[in-house]
Amino acid sequence: MSLRKAYFLIFLVLIVDQLSKIYVKTNFVLGEEFVIADWFRIHFIENEGMAWGTKIPGEYGKLILTVFRIFAVVGIGWWLSDSVKKRHSNYLIAAIALIFAGAAGNIIDSVFYGVIFDDSTHNLATIFSPVPYGTWFHGLVVDMFYFPIWEGELPSWLPIFGGKHFAFFNAIFNVADVAISTGVGILLVFNKRAFPKH
Numbered sequence: 001m002s003l004r005k006a007y008f009l010i011f012l013v014l015i016v017d018q019l020s021k022i023y024v025k026t027n028f029v030l031g032e033e034f035v036i037a038d039w040f041r042i043h044f045i046e047n048e049g050m051a052w053g054t055k056i057p058g059e060y061g062k063l064i065l066t067v068f069r070i071f072a073v074v075g076i077g078w079w080l081s082d083s084v085k086k087r088h089s090n091y092l093i094a095a096i097a098l099i100f101a102g103a104a105g106n107i108i109d110s111v112f113y114g115v116i117f118d119d120s121t122h123n124l125a126t127i128f129s130p131v132p133y134g135t136w137f138h139g140l141v142v143d144m145f146y147f148p149i150w151e152g153e154l155p156s157w158l159p160i161f162g163g164k165h166f167a168f169f170n171a172i173f174n175v176a177d178v179a180i181s182t183g184v185g186i187l188l189v190f191n192k193r194a195f196p197k198h
Contacts, residue, residue, distance in 0.1 A: 001090045006097040013101035017175035021142040030120040039149045046140035066110040066137045076100045091194040098183030105176030106141050113139030143172045
């Protein structure tokens with residue numbers, strides 16, 4: 001795969017990711033949900049940007065996370081460029097491009113959203129607001145895809161989790177997260193094709 005094709009893939013993911021986030025941010029109040037099917041909903045949440053809504057504690061936790069991600073994306077970008085130059089497998093190049101696009105998509109939220117949007121807690125957010133909700137590098141990542149395939153009480157006879165409420169699949173994510181997961185999935189499932197032995 002050429003670098004031009006990899007860039008096109010990255011650009012496509014970033015456009016879809018950002019358009020979907022901006023649409024949800026400006027058309028949903030935080031916590032609002034639109035039910036498409038019992039097992040698929042658009043549910044607007046925001047988080048610090050780590051998996052499962054976890055965050056680094058402390059005043060500078062969010063800044064540390066954002067700066068770390070920027071350095072990680074620079075490293076992934078170098079890996080992509082080097083892989084194209086060395087004519088590595090298309091599986092590898094596509095996977096790196098997807099991971100790069102996903103990471104960059106969430107970095108855009110973290111770096112810019114705090115200064116271009118106002119708060120979504122009780123009202124629809126407006127873009128380029130004169131009263132933004134945060135500061136540079138302290139934006140929240142927008143998530144919206146929710147697939148509660150099954151939800152209910154687990155049987156009491158199950159060890160540890162028995163009798164407790166359980167939801168599968170309870171993660172809420174965005175297009176950038178899908179790109180990262182797909183890229184990692186390609187590396188795992190097509191490992192021998194991504195890293196062929198010469």
